[in-house]
Amino acid sequence: MTSPRPFDAGRALALAAQTFEIEARALLGLAARQGEAFVGAVRAMLQCRGRVVVMGMGKSGHVGRKIAATLASTGTPAFFVHPAEAGHGDLGMLIGGDVVLAISNSGEGDELGAILPALRRLGVTLVAMTGKPESTLARHADLVISSAVDQEACPLNLAPTASTTAQMALGDALAVALLDARGFREEDFARSHPGGSLGRKLLMHVHDLMRSGDAVPRVGPGASFDELLREMTGKGLGFTAVVGEAGRPIGIFTDGDLRRLIERGAELRALRAADVMHPGPRLVRADALAVDAADLMERHRITSVLVVDADGALVGALNSNDLMRAKVI
Numbered sequence: 001m002t003s004p005r006p007f008d009a010g011r012a013l014a015l016a017a018q019t020f021e022i023e024a025r026a027l028l029g030l031a032a033r034q035g036e037a038f039v040g041a042v043r044a045m046l047q048c049r050g051r052v053v054v055m056g057m058g059k060s061g062h063v064g065r066k067i068a069a070t071l072a073s074t075g076t077p078a079f080f081v082h083p084a085e086a087g088h089g090d091l092g093m094l095i096g097g098d099v100v101l102a103i104s105n106s107g108e109g110d111e112l113g114a115i116l117p118a119l120r121r122l123g124v125t126l127v128a129m130t131g132k133p134e135s136t137l138a139r140h141a142d143l144v145i146s147s148a149v150d151q152e153a154c155p156l157n158l159a160p161t162a163s164t165t166a167q168m169a170l171g172d173a174l175a176v177a178l179l180d181a182r183g184f185r186e187e188d189f190a191r192s193h194p195g196g197s198l199g200r201k202l203l204m205h206v207h208d209l210m211r212s213g214d215a216v217p218r219v220g221p222g223a224s225f226d227e228l229l230r231e232m233t234g235k236g237l238g239f240t241a242v243v244g245e246a247g248r249p250i251g252i253f254t255d256g257d258l259r260r261l262i263e264r265g266a267e268l269r270a271l272r273a274a275d276v277m278h279p280g281p282r283l284v285r286a287d288a289l290a291v292d293a294a295d296l297m298e299r300h301r302i303t304s305v306l307v308v309d310a311d312g313a314l315v316g317a318l319n320s321n322d323l324m325r326a327k328v329i
Contacts, residue, residue, distance in 0.1 A: 019153040019161065026149040026162040027169050033146040034173075040143045041101075041127045042177045045076055049097035052078035053124070055086065056103035057111050059160040060167060064103045067171030074179040083111040091115065096123035101174075104128075105147065105163045107135025116140045129170060131163055145170060206293050207286040209326050210307045210316030211237065218243050218314060221250065221274035228253060228273045237317055241306050242277040247313040249306050251277030283308050286315055290328045293318055 056064035071078035107130040128141035131148040138144045153161035217231045217240035232240040242251035284293045284305050307316035323329045
């Protein structure tokens with residue numbers, strides 16, 4: 001190994017710019033290389049009765065793991081199998097009807113080459129992603145997607161750089177085309193990402209977060225002001241609902257309403273709940289998404305909302321603290 005040259009900050013920045021330029025050109029060149037084979041690969045994966053099994057060695061293997069993860073999270077069941085392990089038993093993970101996406105820039109890797117006959121016997125559809133359309137892998141494949149690049153970003157033109165970037169982009173292109181063809185929506189994405197912020201926002205419902213039962217402050221319209229105040233302070237939500245017939249909310253009384261009454265010097269003990277309530281409270285259904293309740297609060301600049309069932313009866317209460325604890329907002 002030769003001794004390192006003195007560090008040159010300018011040279012480092014110049015090489016970075018050169019890398020970006022080479023890899024950008026490689027990506028732009030991919031579009032012109034795609035055609036019927038790309039369409040056929042998307043169609044095969046869309047109609048696949050099994051799973052998409054991604055394979056690759058070395059850097060192509062690292063890219064393959066990412067492609068498999070992206071496909072799986074966007075509606076296409078997929079997983080990665082290491083080609084070397086496949087030859088020692090992991091081929092049992094494949095079944096007829098699977099689509100195998102084999103990734104190799106050279107298309108001549110020994111590990112992939114050794115299992116190509118076995119893949120054919122399994123009855124899978126073999127899609128090759130390679131930079132060499134005349135390679136052994138390409139000759140055995142049903143479909144060949146070109147990931148060819150004119151040069152690597154490596155100054156020695158040896159280390160996989162632009163070629164792996166091209167592979168990654170092609171994997172993303174396949175995933176995007178597939179999710180579009182499947183009509184994949186935000187809700188579908190959330191279902192495969194329940195632990196993420198999007199999952200919380202799109203999958204969590206009001207009934208998952210609301211206070212219910214005795215925890216919900218409520219009084220009738222004829223309740224005295226003392227009763228109303230005890231209910232509001234005892235439940236600690238800063239408000240109480242006023243409910244009428246069949247338990248349907250007809251009004252709400254909040255801490256803010258109390259402050260305004262005191263400021264006016266009102267004779268509080270002579271008042272009933274119906275006299276002080278704010279009629280027409282904001283309501284949300286228990287089966288609504290929590291993010292919709294958050295949007296309702298934001299639009300009307302309120303911090304709490306009453307929750308009702310399909311018949312309009314009060315079943316719960318929700319405030320902004322509940323939404324923040326659940327990381328919906």
